[in-house]
Amino acid sequence: MAKKPAADKARQSYTSEEVLKYYRDMLLIRRFEEKAGQLYGMGLIGGFCHLYIGQEAVVVGLQAAFKQGDAVITSYRDHGHMLACGMDPRGVMAELTGRAGGYSKGKGGSMHMFSREKAFYGGHGIVGAQVPLGTGLAFAQKYNDTDGVTFCYFGDGSANQGQVYESFNMAELWKLPVIYVIENNQYAMGTAVARASAVTEFHRRGESFGIPGKPVDGMNVLAVRDAGLEAAEWCRSGKGPIILELKTYRYRGHSMSDPAKYRSKDEVNKMKAEHDPIDQVKNLLINEKLVSEDQLKEVDREVKAIVQDSADFAQTSPEPDPSELWTDILVEA
């Protein structure tokens, strides 16, 4: 198998299979999100729908560090995370359309999906709430004497929430194995980071608590992978929490109803042209001749088919039975 020689340390090496997998996983997220946007436009998806397009390298890169026993939790911009965790695109898309075949039987929607099996703990609709929740997952991992790590994702907007710092304090105090992944996509809804944050270097936000942090190019999946492996090792070795600031960019509006007038078209186009995470990997694969054009086309076809299948399923799966209104309110003894 073709291998790029290590530049200065082993981590920067990669296999063509690995890179191809990143390409495939990122492409799946993008095509899935494009389809979700399309279904939203057709009125098949309702409510809020926050697309992950542009940020794919973050979750795909970090999942490379995921091991059995780890946990993932994030906010409401969660479709990409679920796909990266290996959740079934059919179940995700059907939840978006509010159907019985959705992960939450159609009762959660875009912002509230979970899979215990895939260790994905949501999908939380309140800005910042997943941070103490994720810290609690890490608490349970430590309490149970596992070497599990929690990947706790939140955005630059959440990063100003008080509960985040309450969590940082306890996580460091109790040395909890949690990676705080700050996805800095530069806009908290319509507010640019510099307009809402006194200190915009989010990786430094743990300094008062003694939590180390690191800025990472969130558009470069290999850089993300390396940072993730290093951070997971930090947590697994009992050193407590760590912060990664993933500098990334969301191409679409905050949600489907956001025209994104707070930034210029040029800015968006420049990011797409120069930093697109999928193009970067595609160029690497082609330029380094890691795979053939046919192989890439095969991946494109496969992804397209998966997404189409999920969209078909999401439209044919029935709406939940009216009796579902009254189930899952309490766990019955």
Place this chain on the structure above:
Amino acid sequence: MATQILMPALSPTMTEGKLAKWLIKEGDTVKAGDVMAEIETDKATMEFEAVDEGVVSKILVPEGTEGVAVNTPIAELEGEGAPAKTTAVEAQAPAAPVTPPPAAPAVAAQPKAAPAQPVAHADPELPAGTPTKTMTMREALRDGMSEEMRRDQKVFLMGEEVAEYQGAYKISQGMLQEFGPKRVIDTPITEYGFTGLGVGAAFGGLKPIVEFMTFNFAMQAIDHIINSAAKTLYMSGGQMGCPIVFRGPNGAAARVAAQHSQCYAAWYAHVPGLKVVAPATPADAKGLIKAAIRDMNPVIVLENEILYGRHGEVPDVEDYLVPIGKARIARPGKDVTLVSFSIGVHHALAAADALAAEGIDAEVIDLRSIRPMDTDTVIASVMKTNRCVTVEEGWATCGIGAEIAARIMEQAFDYLDAPVARVAGKDVPMPYAANLEKLALPQTADIVGAVKSVLYR
């Protein structure tokens, strides 16, 4: 001129205490700041200091005396020079860098009536003759939690001052020593954060007991209680259960004013996905806390600071559980139904006694659980008595009494001989002044008056 030293009140709810030890003797000269004695309250052993200078002329209460009422003269000082004026003492927790809980500043409380006699507890589920043990609600809660922690390693207790301080209200006394710091965890004073952390731990497979020093402070955490704990099971299509207990004192203590005196029963009872219990007796406190910990859902346990020190008979049987969602007839009667929960049950029982003297036979129902509410027991009683008065310390508007009245109207309208009357806390923030506070809270006379109105007497 002699100055009397009085037994101090060392917490908002203290009415009496034990004079554990004198650190001075007759003939000693003391100056302001000298520690004179150690006094045991129901929560802690406190030192108290002299405020005046003088020579101890007489010790009036020997050390070891229990049940010394607040404001009883316990010693006399012979002043030097100018005649001494009023006497006060200041309390300090011995060698503790921590301050007393914010809810419990060492202010002088109004002397209160001596604690009530142990409340007889008739549990319909237990056969007559079941052996019982007398204990306080504080001890009953501790025993209930400890039994469950022995039974299930996934159960742990977290909250402010629960471990080394032994509990701000001494509920968790001895638990750190038994279970260690891994399972009895002092948290920072950050309710929003540690509540979210607890909910996350429950998602992760543990069974946390989250203690709030009082439920007033849980308002900072209510987002996680409702949005994260109560709703996630539904939003996940049944995947994400959240077995967690939120507990702590709720409602008015004594003289701690508006921000520390609110009843949250109606707030939590409003929310599907939560269970809410509010014990009135030590037996129910033990049985309900155990049931709450075993429950696979988020359960709010609303305790009451004034009841913590009250004694009662607790069934001395293995694994005493009180089912959530079942009310208890605390006093059978035929003329009128009084429905209440928590400390309100004691108000209702006192009113029933007063009414009995006037030939009115009141039935008192202790709801025990607010959600789910045992409507059947209430309806059956109203069908018998045809009249109902609800009693709660919280506000009437959208309160528990309003809910009960609505259910009676829906299910037993034709049985009513009078509109349901509500006795509740007055529609004002809780005042601090002793007289105003008393006016704000339901009193026996208010309940007696309401009963007479529904009886048209």
